[in-house]
Amino acid sequence: METKKSPRILVFSTDKISDPGIDQAGLRKIHYSPTVYTISLPCSSGIKPRWVMRAFEQGFDGVFIAADGHECSYSSRCPEFTNKIIEECQKQMTEKGISPKRIRMAAICSVCAEPFASHMANFTKILAELS
Amino acid sequence: MEEKQKKQRIGVYICHCGGNISDYVDVEQLRDIVGQEENVAVSKNVMFACADSNQKEMIKDIQEKHLDGIVVASCSPKLHLHTFRGVAERAGLNPYNYVQVNVREQCSWAHSDHPDQASYKAAGLIRAGIRRVSSSEALTNIEVKATKSVVVIGAGLAGMRASIDLARMGNQVVLVEKEPVAGGQMAGKGPVFPTNQKGQELVNTLLGEIRKLPKITLFTSATVDKVTGSIGNFKVDIKVNGTPGEVMSFPAGAILVTTGYESYIPKEGEYGFTEGGRVITMKEFEKMVDSSNSSLSYKGKPVKTIAYIYCVGMRQTKGENKYCSRSCCTAAIHSSIMVHEKFKGIKAFHLYRDIRTYGKNEILYEKSSRLGDTFLMYQEKEPPSVVQGKNIVNVKIKDSLTKKRELELDADLVVLVTGMVPRNDSQDIANKLKIPIGNDKFFNEIHPKLRPVETVINWVFLGGSCQGPKNITESVQSAMAASAKINAIIRKDTLELEPIVARIDAEACTWCGKCQEVCEYDAIFQIETNGKVVASVNDPVCKGCGICAPICPADAIDIAQYTNAEIEGMIDGFSQQVDLNIEKGKSGQEGDAGGMKDFPQIWKSIMENLSEEPKTIPQIAAGIQQPSELVTWHLMTMNKYYIVESAGIDDNDEYFLYKLKNQAK
Numbered sequence: 167m168e169t170k171k172s173p174r175i176l177v178f179s180t181d182k183i184s185d186p187g188i189d190q191a192g193l194r195k196i197h198y199s200p201t202v203y204t205i206s207l208p209c210s211s212g213i214k215p216r217w218v219m220r221a222f223e224q225g226f227d228g229v230f231i232a233a234d235g236h237e238c239s240y241s242s243r244c245p246e247f248t249n250k251i252i253e254e255c256q257k258q259m260t261e262k263g264i265s266p267k268r269i270r271m272a273a274i275c276s277v278c279a280e281p282f283a284s285h286m287a288n289f290t291k292i293l294a295e296l297s
Numbered sequence: 298m299e300e301k302q303k304k305q306r307i308g309v310y311i312c313h314c315g316g317n318i319s320d321y322v323d324v325e326q327l328r329d330i331v332g333q334e335e336n337v338a339v340s341k342n343v344m345f346a347c348a349d350s351n352q353k354e355m356i357k358d359i360q361e362k363h364l365d366g367i368v369v370a371s372c373s374p375k376l377h378l379h380t381f382r383g384v385a386e387r388a389g390l391n392p393y394n395y396v397q398v399n400v401r402e403q404c405s406w407a408h409s410d411h412p413d414q415a416s417y418k419a420a421g422l423i424r425a426g427i428r429r430v431s432s433s434e435a436l437t438n439i440e441v442k443a444t445k446s447v448v449v450i451g452a453g454l455a456g457m458r459a460s461i462d463l464a465r466m467g468n469q470v471v472l473v474e475k476e477p478v479a480g481g482q483m484a485g486k487g488p489v490f491p492t493n494q495k496g497q498e499l500v501n502t503l504l505g506e507i508r509k510l511p512k513i514t515l516f517t518s519a520t521v522d523k524v525t526g527s528i529g530n531f532k533v534d535i536k537v538n539g540t541p542g543e544v545m546s547f548p549a550g551a552i553l554v555t556t557g558y559e560s561y562i563p564k565e566g567e568y569g570f571t572e573g574g575r576v577i578t579m580k581e582f583e584k585m586v587d588s589s590n591s592s593l594s595y596k597g598k599p600v601k602t603i604a605y606i607y608c609v610g611m612r613q614t615k616g617e618n619k620y621c622s623r624s625c626c627t628a629a630i631h632s633s634i635m636v637h638e639k640f641k642g643i644k645a646f647h648l649y650r651d652i653r654t655y656g657k658n659e660i661l662y663e664k665s666s667r668l669g670d671t672f673l674m675y676q677e678k679e680p681p682s683v684v685q686g687k688n689i690v691n692v693k694i695k696d697s698l699t700k701k702r703e704l705e706l707d708a709d710l711v712v713l714v715t716g717m718v719p720r721n722d723s724q725d726i727a728n729k730l731k732i733p734i735g736n737d738k739f740f741n742e743i744h745p746k747l748r749p750v751e752t753v754i755n756w757v758f759l760g761g762s763c764q765g766p767k768n769i770t771e772s773v774q775s776a777m778a779a780s781a782k783i784n785a786i787i788r789k790d791t792l793e794l795e796p797i798v799a800r801i802d803a804e805a806c807t808w809c810g811k812c813q814e815v816c817e818y819d820a821i822f823q824i825e826t827n828g829k830v831v832a833s834v835n836d837p838v839c840k841g842c843g844i845c846a847p848i849c850p851a852d853a854i855d856i857a858q859y860t861n862a863e864i865e866g867m868i869d870g871f872s873q874q875v876d877l878n879i880e881k882g883k884s885g886q887e888g889d890a891g892g893m894k895d896f897p898q899i900w901k902s903i904m905e906n907l908s909e910e911p912k913t914i915p916q917i918a919a920g921i922q923q924p925s926e927l928v929t930w931h932l933m934t935m936n937k938y939y940i941v942e943s944a945g946i947d948d949n950d951e952y953f954l955y956k957l958k959n960q961a962k
Binding site for chain 1: 373374375399401402403404405406407408409410411414415417418421422425733743753797815817840841842843844846847848852856859861864865867868869871872934
């Protein structure tokens with residue numbers, strides 16, 4: 167496929183909060199780029215940097231973490247842990263010559279359909295400009 | 298980590314969802330492509346994966362074709378994860394060797410504007426699912442033995458009521474009270490609404506029952522020192538004062554927290570509140586009314602005019618306590634009525650923001666108005682001013698009900714109607730039990746409506762006003778709900794928990810302790826195995842959050858169902874090259890007239906079916922030949938988006954009728 171395709175984004179969502187929010191976008195037919203793929207986990211603080219790096223190796227243009235922020239039911243320190251993971255990813259990305267802008271995080275709630283779609287639109291734009 | 302045996306005979310079921318998926322995604326082509334994968338033994342399209350007939354077919358396939366893993370590509374796992382786990386289980390396949398792929402909410406519906414690309418995405422999602430299931434492990438639920446005893450923390454009305462219920466249902470109960478006497482806020486209290494019974498009498502009644510029940514052990518002047526152990530078998534250390542250093546341990550299958558609240562204490566100067574002044578709190582006032590007999594006097598001066606100021610310390614838009622304390626309006630009005638009934642010639646002014654004597658208590662509001670009480674309304678931005686004179690308190694209010702005219706009154710006594718605030722020691726209790734605290738600093742339940750007495754910590758429950766302001770009735774109700782819930786759990790001998798927990802690779806682990814540091818549930822501990830110190834997980838306590846996994850420098854931690862092989866397999870599956878033969882502008886894209894292009898086929902069928910006359914769900918289901926469960930689900934969604942609306946009940950009084958919106962009945 168030689169044609170310029172929309173940037174591929176891997177989203178890590180959370181089973182209890184952000185993934186239902188992303189489902190809402192679908193339910194309400196709020197569209198976002200079809201090159202967005204989602205993996206749902208219990209908590210964003212459980213994302214291993216090696217998974218993020220695997221995504222870049224496999225040709226993903228960006229990784230988006232749809233976190234629970236302060237709503238996380240597992241730990242009040244969730245934003246702090248997730249931030250640390252992103253820092254570690256950015257370190258590894260820089261070493262490999264991948265722009266640290268290619269990883270982003272935002273808190274997505276269980277009814278955040280529009281915010282999710284607009285984050286995707288925005289990130290798609292940023293990634294398109296980067297390449 | 299060792300290379301696990303990959304699955305060889307996978308069954309893939311791609312659902313049409315009656316057009317919800319197949320209108321946008323080329324499910325037939327995907328079935329053919331997926332069927333060519335080496336380890337896929339069965340690849341099928343199904344009209345409705347969740348339908349009973351398909352479930353039976355899946356069971357047959359699993360058994361006859363010896364499938365070792367199944368993938369269902371249909372709706373969100375939030376809907377049918379348990380349905381298909383059940384299918385696997387009934388067929389004799391481990392339920393954790395099944396993977397749900399969300400090709401509806403996160404594909405066909407989300408990309409109904411780009412059906413050609415939706416098919417490519419669906420291919421990636423399904424292949425990710427196949428990779429995931431191929432690395433999946435057969436897991437067994439964690440079995441936990443339940444101890445038939447409960448530790449109840451806090452012997453207020455809620456704690457005492459729950460203890461009695463739990464003991465009567467055959468459980469051992471240890472009831473722990475911090476104060477020297479049981480009763481909590483009701484200890485020593487006078488008449489309370491709605492029955493006028495004295496608070497202390499309520500306490501005495503419950504204490505009498507407790508004395509008759511040998512299964513309850515009540516400790517006063519005692520606190521919970523430490524909670525260890527795991528769910529179903531906690532060990533609660535209780536420290537009893539008076540015998541210094543004495544700590545007793547009790548086993549508990551469950552823990553009920555009924556620690557209650559504290560009354561708000563106004564800050565110095567808040568509405569003129571000072572030590573020894575004529576501005577007192579509701580709590581002090583109630584005591585004063587209860588202990589006075591022939592006449593009401595304060596500091597030697599008869600009280601003839603009382604001003605009650607409501608919402609003190611509560612409903613602060615900018616302050617800490619944003620909530621309404623629920624019971625204080627009724628308590629103040631009830632007190633005012635008691636005063637009128639006990640003493641003659643007293644004038645009462647109620648300076649309020651809103652009156653919330655909800656439910657039956659509205660009668661009290663009506664009664665106090667009839668008794669001649671005056672109600673003046675103020676706004677939060679312009680609170681009444683209170684200035685203490687020698688024997689009098691001057692109160693000024695901008696009364697909202699008379700266009701904010703400034704009114705002034707001299708009162709003998711000002712009563713600050715204060716509400717409930719979280720206990721001072723609630724953080725300490727939360728730390729010991731690891732229960733979450735909300736923004737309002739009260740304890741948090743899992744879900745306010747659906748799971749109102751449970752916490753995220755398995756088998757730690759909440760009752761009464763430690764959860765948020767409640768009146769006595771509500772408090773006792775929640776305590777009784779919690780005790781019923783607890784009994785339902787611990788009456789069984791063993792319980793099953795989902796095995797989604799952290800696992801340690803003992804070979805890779807070099808024990809650095811970082812995982813233990815971040816675990817908020819104390820689920821990780823140190824063990825020695827083959828002469829090596831490594832981390833180990835207490836399965837029943839682990840929540841499977843995975844916070845410990847990325848922290849591990851040796852990558853020795855995996856969460857079951859979210860292993861490196863599974864997640865990386867999914868990433869690879871998303872990225873696999875796929876060649877589809879999709880014509881641009883395939884079904885769904887051209888669209889029908891009237892903005893209908895986004896509606897799924899089943900909605901169109903339902904609308905067509907309803908075009909003549911209103912019908913019930915069973916009638917629609919029969920008319921369009923779809924399962925009534927599915928029709929219900931879609932009809933409710935259509936109702937939510939104002940496409941259909943209810944049209945009364947049918948002649949048999951059995952089912953609701955539905956009609957198209959804007960259609961005459």
